[in-house]
Amino acid sequence: LQYFFAAKSLAGKKLLITAGPTFEAIDPVRGITNLSSGKMGFAIARAAQAAGAQVTLVAGPVHVPTPRGVRRIDVQSAQNMLDAVLSNVESADIFVATAAVADWRPAQAADQKIKKDGSGQVPQMAFVENPDILATVAQLPRAQSGQLYCVGFAAESENLLANAEAKRRRKQIPLLVGNIGPATFGKDDNALLLVDAHGHQELPRASKAVLGEQLVAEIARRLAQ
Ligand code: CTP
Ligand code: CA
Numbered sequence: 076l077q078y079f080f081a082a083k084s085l086a087g088k089k090l091l092i093t094a095g096p097t098f099e100a101i102d103p104v105r106g107i108t109n110l111s112s113g114k115m116g117f118a119i120a121r122a123a124q125a126a127g128a129q130v131t132l133v134a135g136p137v138h139v140p141t142p143r144g145v146r147r148i149d150v151q152s153a154q155n156m157l158d159a160v161l162s163n164v165e166s167a168d169i170f171v172a173t174a175a176v177a178d179w180r181p182a183q184a185a186d187q188k189i190k191k192d193g194s195g196q197v198p199q200m201a202f203v204e205n206p207d208i209l210a211t212v213a214q215l216p217r218a219q220s221g222q223l224y225c226v227g228f229a230a231e232s233e234n235l236l237a238n239a240e241a242k243r244r245r246k247q248i249p250l251l252v253g254n255i256g257p258a259t260f261g262k263d264d265n266a267l268l269l270v271d272a273h274g275h276q277e278l279p280r281a282s283k284a285v286l287g288e289q290l291v292a293e294i295a296r297r298l299a300q
Contacts (some may be wrong), residue, residue, distance in 0.1 A: 083127030084295035090128040091167040092120050093160060093208060095135035097153045099180035101200070102189045109175035112261040113137030115228075115254075116173035118287030120145050126291050128169070133159045135174055153177055153205035160208055164215065164223070169294060171226040172209040180205055210246045219247075224298055227251045230258075239270045250297065252290065255280075269293060 094116025096109040113134060120132045121142035130145045133156055141147045148163070150156045153176045164170060179202040189198055209227050217223040225248040231238045235253045243251035253268040255277070266280040267290065278289050 083125075084292060085123055085169075085298075086127035088128045088168045088298070089131075089166055090120075090123045090169040090171065091131045091133070091160065091163055092116055092123070092171040093133045093135075093156060093174035093176075094120070095137035095139075096175045097135045097156055097177045097205075098151045099153065099177045099205070100151075100184040101181050102185035102187065104188050106184075107177060107179075107181070108136075109177055110258075110260040111135070111137070111175035113139045114261070114263065115259070115265060115283050115287070116171075117142060118283040119171060119173065119290060120287075121284070122287035122291040123169075125288075126295065131163050131167075133163070133174075152180065153208065154180075157206050157208045157211065160212060164212055167223055169224045169226070169298070170209075170212050170218070171228075171294075172212075173228045174208070175230065176208060177205055179203065207246075209248065213246050213248050224249060224294065226294060229253045232256075235268055236270065236275060239268060240275075243270055250294070271297070 095113035096111040098106050098108045100106040117139045120130050124130045124142055124144045132145050132147045134149055148159045150159050182201040182203045213225045218225050227246055227248050229239045229242050239251050239253040249271055251270045255266040255268050259265040264282050265286055267278040267286055269276045278286055
């Protein structure tokens with residue numbers, strides 16, 4: 076009964092979240108992408124919705140069902156993802172970046188399928204850097220003034236704590252969440268390292284559903300402070 080009447084921790088809040096990989100076209104039939112199932116981001120979206128938030132989920136190409144009550148916007152490229160985020164961030168209270176955004180895209184996507192010419196020659200490809208969605212949002216005046224709380228994720232292959240803290244400072248965000256190895260791509264469980272200005276704390280190995288709920292509770296606690 077007490078639980079039934081307990082105030083939901085994110086009641087009245089708007090949360091915007093990115094999830095999954097991006098896909099950067101090379102030509103109409105191929106492209107480059109990152110490994111990411113989207114499961115962690117979708118679990119956070121579900122948990123935030125259950126905690127009373129109005130949730131908008133900007134998703135790259137993934138095969139995960141949309142959590143009930145969550146508004147989902149499907150995108151392909153990093154540029155598409157940035158556009159969708161910027162058109163929906165205005166009234167958000169919380170921004171969570173879980174997407175595995177491709178850091179680079181082909182400088183020019185070919186209009187037609189690139190064909191082998193039979194000589195054994197391989198195509199030469201130039202790349203350009205994609206926009207950093209999280210860093211862009213973190214620079215918005217509402218984020219800088221603390222009205223928009225930004226949470227980043229980091230997949231590191233080594234020195235998780237040091238790299239996560241450096242990334243948090245570089246992107247100027249209050250909370251950065253590291254995936255504690257081994258690689259969790261596609262798996263249903265994970266372990267997380269939360270790094271903020273006060274230090275770090277671990278959310279031990281659990282299902283992504285449980286971790287999503289715990290992370291939402293940690294975000295709500297920090298917002299209430
Ligand atoms: N991110 C983003 N847009 C990008 C790259 C990253 O929004 N173009 C976000 C991710 O969603 C994540 C955070 O930034 O929340 C960190 O991503 P990560 O790939 O770990 O860091 P990078 O800054 O891209 O640095 P590097 O890959 O070189 O470690
Ligand atoms: Ca990256």
